Amino acid sequence: MLAGPWASQTLADLGAEVIKIERPRTGDDTRAWGPPYLHDNDGNVTGESAYFLSANRGKKSVTLDIATSEGQAIVRKLAEQSDVFIENYKVGDMARYGLAYSDLRAINPRLIYCSITGFGQDGPFSQQAGYDFIVQGMGGLMSITGERDELPGGGPQKVGVAFADLMTGMYATVGILAAVAHRTETGEGQYIDMALLDVQVAAMANMNLNYLVSGKTPRRQGNAHANIVPYQAFDARDGQIVLAVGNDGQFGKFCEIADCAYLASDPRFVTNGARVTNRETLVPLIQEILATRTIEEWVTPLAAVGVPCGPVNDIAQTFAHPQVLYRGMRVDLPHPLSGSVPTVANPIRMSGSPIRYRSAPPTLGQHTNDVLSSLCGIDTDELDQLRKDGVV
Known part of the structure; x- marks a missing residue:
């Protein structure tokens, strides 16, 4: 069809x-x-x-x-x-x-x-x-x-x-x-x-190899990423935002903008592997921080320092987005x-x-x-x- x-x-x-x-x-x-x-x-x-x-x-x-x-x-x-x-x-x-x-x-x-x-x-x-x-x-x-x-x-x-x-x-x-x-x-x-x-x-790409290499069947993660943390949707003050931290340097920059530098130096979160292992502890902390500002108050400063992020748009908002236009x-x-x-x-x-x-x-x-x-x-x-x- x-x-x-x-x-x-x-x-x-x-x-x-x-x-x-x-x-x-x-x-x-x-x-x-x-x-x-x-x-x-x-x-x-x-x-x-x-x-x-x-x-x-x-x-x-x-x-x-x-x-x-x-x-x-x-x-x-x-x-x-x-x-x-x-x-x-x-x-x-x-x-x-x-x-x-x-x-x-x-x-x-x-x-x-x-x-x-x-x-x-x-x-x-x-x-x-x-x-x-x-x-x-x-x-x-x-x-x-x-x-x-x-x-x-x-x-x-x-x-x-x-x-x-x-x-x-x-x-x-x-x-x-x-x-x-x-x-x-x-x-x-x-x-x-x-x-x-x-x-x-x-x-299924990386999810196939996650299974074939580890022998463990991947589980649903909602909007979270199986291999990277923080890499998911969070609630900002006025809507949802996607934060896609791809490496340890980006995590450090995020923590600077978010006024939580202590997280970047915490041994539980200093590397992506550690963050994945301690996902259940870190994600609620980040959610609490992100809820304090609007989407725009996060997107503009984070994008300026190279931390990938963006709003969760509906299709009408997508076609009205300046880059799409x-x-x-x-x-x-x-x-x-x-x-x-x-x-x-x-x-x-x-x-x-x-x-x-x-x-x-x-x-x-x-x-x-x-x-x-x-x-x-x-x-x-x-x-x-x-x-x-x-x-x-």
Whole structure:
């Protein structure tokens, strides 16, 4: 639902021409994942969900029923001319439609074919459907996310966005670009097998190694860091602040600004290892100190001496932040239904080939006629007949 579209949106931002194949009449499931929905120029609700708009910028929408022989023939015609084929179906579905890698490789040996599933193309769970929420649970992420069991609100939590989907989309993008580089050298396409569970396990990063090295299963720490102290959210006088002390020097500077230099010289807290060991003693002391000033009274002096810190913003505050505004993270694009639609900038900044936003997320079937006539040579009469037959 998101991993494949996220990968293809990233490729579109980087300059690829992306053709999105959708079901006739209904389209991508996420078009209906609302509210909220985009409003048209008259203030009426459209069928464009915010969820769909988040992952489909820069694409051309073609409606096509791939369950029909005519639809399959059109996909093969497009694949014959394409560099990359991305599919997000369950294992074996593409083969049922005659669109498996072996089918398409026969007509385009240079094709890079990327399959994205919950559990991969093989193994005991390969036939099961996998969704982000399930994979966050199975892959260990929820076991380390959320407050400790013994505290109010304790228990496993999912991340607030579809972390496994988004990371799989990013890894798929990297794999596809690596395959393009390989093809440039060898002339050969290849098959890429991406699994949400594989990605979720890989993305546990230092928490994986904490377990593999120590043999101890990591526990939830709430907003605290497992290996660094103090590195968590604290309550200031007017809201929450994140204090991220990354080394002993920063801890000393924090203690100077906080008028608690005695903590920096205390043997229990003088090194990060000691602070981690004595976390339960140190954190309440720091919380008591931080509660005496406002967020701004902490952020300004701490930032001035190089101690990483910042407020816990909601999304509205994030988009109003001066740095976010300066970096242009909101991008408004022309849209046929609403005049314009807000999108969020791609964070990749390149000097020689900067990101260009060529079009808003497409309306359903917006480019069907153009793509099928220009790339497949289908004339107006044929298109009319395909439409009558429900193929497009």
